[in-house]
Amino acid sequence: MPSAAHRPPRGRSSLPGTVLVAVLVAFGLISAATLAAVYQLANQNGRLLLRLDHLERRLGRDDSSGDDGAGRAHLLPALTTLTESRIERNGLHAGADAPLFELPGLDGQTVSLRAYRGRRVLLVFSDPRCGPCEQLAPHLVRLQMEHATNGLSVVMIGRGDARENREKARQYGFKFPVALQRRWEVSKQYGIFATPVAFLIHEDGVIARDVGKGVNEILALVS
Template structure:
């Protein structure tokens, strides 16, 4: 988290001021053609620093795709200034329906990079007017860039703000996890065998929702404990649902390696993690019978294991109390005969 904040602080320290002209560039697009900043004169430009290897770029790609028609209505051209090879960029664009120019940065100088994004991370974005001048401060990260995109799509990015009016992107999306007392975001996701799993199916039961990644070593330490938890209490007292990140096949192999029988649903990148406000693994949320989050998020294997141990104790106690109650109810009651 500290390193991310340092990157954002450095980006803001080196950003172009409003009214500055974007430095000239001539980069190749996916077809190999040279594209210059002058080619977009007469249009406003939503210029996004991008990478197909950036998980956060993948996270906001659907938002960028949805805004394309609205951009066109306001004479705005979406342009992705990307890293990586043409094929990986083409695949990401096709997966999300991105029809905008994608310019590849390879090397240094105006023929190899855009100086305004040099040494900066992804995603970041500028809005340029018809003459290539900055009209909005640099948007940094997967929270600010989509908000700026909404401002552009609504035409708000190009008007003067009223005195005291703050830009929408000064708000921040949750990154520390949804708090206890928050309704758990519902979902319908495919599991590793292609069956649809819905959180609503578990209404009336407590759910331990665990976010994992097949390439996450701390997640690997959790698997044996999750298997035992599900075997002991997964029948009716506590539902365990795993949210694996990445490819279904990799998550299926991981579940089968440890013999896990509970549902393992798949998010390709961070789609559901975004809804729950945290972008790391492993983390876990305890959801009550009413669909409300009972505890603040458990982060890391140690906190999740501590929560699992506590749940085993609580569930075991509940089972014992239920048995005693049923036993008491089944005992014959003494009859009261008149004297």
């Protein structure tokens, strides 16, 4: 009589399949959690960039106090993309070519840096809502008068509303040209997002000294 076929004990045949299903489920849960984390991180990064852009638009109206506003007034992150976050923020250094610009002036004429080739230029970045800029204003008027005949010209680049800049120019009696940048486009070329700051530019268009930040450093550029 043939022997009965061997049969495995009940309950053991389904164990490997159960383990495999558990492993697959765990792997799926881990993958889903990873994807969710990546999505959340990307979403947060997008919101951060939007907030930085919003901050850039609003910080232009903020003033800061100090003895001479040494580069702290209207400091701006100007971060809208990761590429822009790597741009120069401490100002172009002595020996660099001063970036050329052509901007509308308060008098309706175009203000061009190229037109001042052959003269030294004290290029001042200002803002009508900047407190330290107002402290600097009378000194700029004096400098223009003192150096009018020795080859030094004061040129100011303001930003924002033309009417506000015009009122400040009238209030302090500016006799030097005041050009207007819409936001920070020329400031970006010169590598600094602050007011008041200034660059002394040689007759050949080369920056003579490192950027002056605030009233004292700006006046020291021409002392």
